Amino acid sequence: MLKKVVYIEGMSCAHCQKRVEEGLKKQREVKEVKVDLREKKAEIILNSNMSDNLLTRIIEDLGYDVKKIEG
Numbered sequence: 001m002l003k004k005v006v007y008i009e010g011m012s013c014a015h016c017q018k019r020v021e022e023g024l025k026k027q028r029e030v031k032e033v034k035v036d037l038r039e040k041k042a043e044i045i046l047n048s049n050m051s052d053n054l055l056t057r058i059i060e061d062l063g064y065d066v067k068k069i070e071g
Helices: 014-025 052-061
Strands: 002-009 030-036 041-046 065-070
Touching: 002 052, 014 030, 014 041, 014 052, 052 065
Parallel strands: none
Antiparallel strands: 002 041, 002 065, 030 041
């Protein structure tokens, strides 16, 4: 399993947090997602590798900006 931490700008409420979590959970590579609204980040556990470009595109398609990806 792989872990990535994605730092996200533009989330301002619990609805934003849930939208990002649900959007990421739809991806077959994603096993688990925890979005921290206060820290403006998502911790993602992957079943298989997912490129940073794909993660960025998914989050940006939801209407948020990716600042940095670690992992």
